[in-house]
Amino acid sequence: MRIGIIGAGAIGMLVGAYVKEKDIEVTFYTRREQQAKALRQKGLTCIKKKKIHHYSVDAVSLEEGLGQFVDILFVAVKQYHLSNIQEYLLKARCETIVFLQNGMGHVSFIESLPQTNIGVGIVEHGALKHDDTTVEHTGIGMMKLGTIKGDISSLAYYTHESFPVVYEDSWKEIMGKKLMVNAVINPLTALYNIENGGLLLNVDYHVVMKQLFNEVFDVIGSGEREEEWRHICMICEQTKRNRSSMLRDIDNGRQTEIDAILGYIVNEAGNKNISIPVTMCMYHSIKGLERQMNVHSDVKRKEVFQDANK
Structure with missing residues (x-):
């Protein structure tokens, strides 16, 4: 199993850290090569309850990385940045894409994507990005997932005691x-x-x-x-x-x-x-x-x- 994450901000890195808890390969796709290089060299650091955890991850620039195949692709950029990566998403080699944006203005676009399984997620956890490789988990909430096309219900597997993941039947709700x-x-x-x-x-x-x-x-x-x-x-x-x-x-x-x-x-x-x-x-x-x-x-x-x- 291989997971890709577009965007290594607070939410993207937090999701990546808890996916790594399942011993799954994670690749970040970043806008800046400088951040990708730092993640490759230093790994991902997540501060949880004042304890420091380190994870080995891969990271490449967006242009280089989306030619790679991943099983699941999380999109964790701001909603207003989606227009800048539309062409990459249309060509993304994956079976499942999950969007983690605020608001609802992007739904019409993601409904038109060619991938088999398309879903949305909301992250109610608190997360603080300290630098290009470090995120702090500042508050435990829920990550809720819903399917727009196909079926993403199996992603509830990534639940963790400190990072609960639940699947909901109604993505609109x-x-x-x-x-x-x-x-x-x-x-x-x-x-x-x-x-x-x-x-x-x-x-x-x-x-x-x-x-x-x-x-x-x-x-x-x-x-x-x-x-x-x-x-x-x-x-x-x-x-x-x-x-x-x-x-x-x-x-x-x-x-x-x-x-x-x-x-x-x-x-x-x-x-x-x-x-x-x-x-x-x-x-x-x-x-x-x-x-x-x-x-x-x-x-x-x-x-x-x-x-x-x-």
Whole structure:
């Protein structure tokens, strides 16, 4: 069995580490040859419960690697990077592809891929990338998988005590639930510059969190409202030490996934004629931070705010 992973960010490396726990060959496909070389030479390091674990992995550049055959290919890049690798995915030599992106805007594309088995996954674990070869598992959650085409149910085999993997019958339901979690936690933590747990500790932030949740639920929610609210609060608690991916993007002057997450909610609300003032405020606040970052090139968050306050 051979597993390929496109993208060696926090989630990609975390998935790779737990796949290696099953003694399975793992190959990372990276955008930068520098990272691929580092992974080949140093291996993959995963910090779990303050213990350091090392794994031997292979790694090559994306251009070089996708000519290789793998049994299963995990795609762990940001949603807005999918357009850059479409041609590689169409030619990928594998039977099964699993996409681990936030949002739902990419579903129409992946439905058209030629591979036999195509699925999506959501990762509710906390993960922090320290450098090109090191990831820290900062919070235990669930990895949920669903099939879009064919059958990926056998991937539940990769479950681990510290990395539970479950298969769900409805991919739309798990994607919708993940979108709701991301739509509430990511923008707020990015805007307030706090770890996930801060949304539970600060009373005022918690009030805004509940208001945002209610709007998002009105647009895409299914099932019991209070059950969904408790689920999001549970994710915050489980990943309380985690800095959300959107917060890390802002910290490092990178583009966020706000369009794939709240942008989708905004469009759906427009189609359904639902008023979402708090959501609109969050959406444009993050877009404003992105615009400010672009104006100031690659400077970090603190430098941008210092300049803006002069």
